[in-house]
Amino acid sequence: MGTFDEYLQFADEFLRLTGIDLSQYKRQQMERRLTALRDHLGFATFRAFAAALARDAGLLRKTLAHMTINVSEFFRNPDRWWALMPLLAREAGREFRVWSAACASGEEPYTIAMLLEEHRLAPYHILATDIDEEVLRQAQAGCYHERQLREVPEAYLQKYFVVHDGTWQVAERLKRHVQFVRHDLLRDPYPAGFDLIVCRNVLIYFTDEGKDRVVRGFARALRPGGLLFVGSTEQFLSPDRYGLQMAIPFVYRKAADGPPARR
Structure with missing residues (x-):
């Protein structure tokens, strides 16, 4: 890996170029990932990598695609989705609002949409x-390719997908x-007014400070009683x-009176 100062200088330049603050991600994980990419691309130092x-x-x-967390699956840990659904309820006359945060290539929000359809929670917006x-x-x-759909129930495949040119639409x-x-x-800034926020296997990559900021933001973004x-x-x-x-x-x-004020 590069020297301590060299990585920090790279992080400063990356922030300038992309607006992404690497200091909010766990350094060991992120530096290892970026070092592997840097070496693969043939740059000897982070300074040379940043200049390129x-x-x-x-x-x-x-580089941005490599460093972000793009792992997503339909119905990942299906038993947890089935356990979640009985907790969801929509007030009459109001749209059910969901935020799928760090959704990657879309498997998660489409999973949510199928479940909301099946549990008659329309109208809804994700x-x-x-x-x-x-x-x-x-x-x-x-x-999506067929291998990406292995956890989707057969009945859902027939109802919510169309086969087109060898892929499932x-x-x-x-x-x-x-x-x-x-x-x-x-x-x-965080949007607000959600009944459900889904953010899975993302917080583990953040520093404690970054994680605290994100969870506080989610808590503010939820409606009272939201999940x-x-x-x-x-x-x-x-x-x-x-x-x-x-x-x-x-x-x-979320408790009815919302998150406590930050001290």
Whole structure:
């Protein structure tokens, strides 16, 4: 790996070029990932790597795609989705609002859409966000290979997908409910008014400071009684500090009076 100062200088230049603050990500994981890419591309130092990124927009996009977390699956840990659904309820006359944060290539928001359809929670709207514009374009297209659909129930495949040129296309009846938008959890303002926020297997990559900022932002973004669904290694020791209470494992409910003021 590069020297301590060299990595920090790279992080400063990366922030200038992309607006992404690497200091909010766990350094060991991020530096290892970027060092492997740097070496693969043939740069001896982070200084040389940063200079190339400033000159080459294509290389910058490739680096951004490499460093972001683009792992997503339909119905990942299906038992947890089935456990979540009985907790969801829509008030009569009001749209059910969901935020799928760090949605990668779209499997998660489309999973949510199928479940909301099956549980008759329409009308609904799903905001699906990610930091990587390239994967958002893939998500918006909604085209997947059969191997990506192995956890989707057969009945859902027949109802919510159309086979086209050897790929499976998400049906328009789902796509019209999902809005894909670029959003940086560590930098951008948070939308609000959600009944459900799903952010799974992302918080583990952030520093404690970054994680605290994100969870506080999610807590503010939820409606009173709204739910936050997180990943398998992301349970909170003191959810009450964010105005949250555990509903079931990996799912937290916002208290009626919201998160406490930050001291």
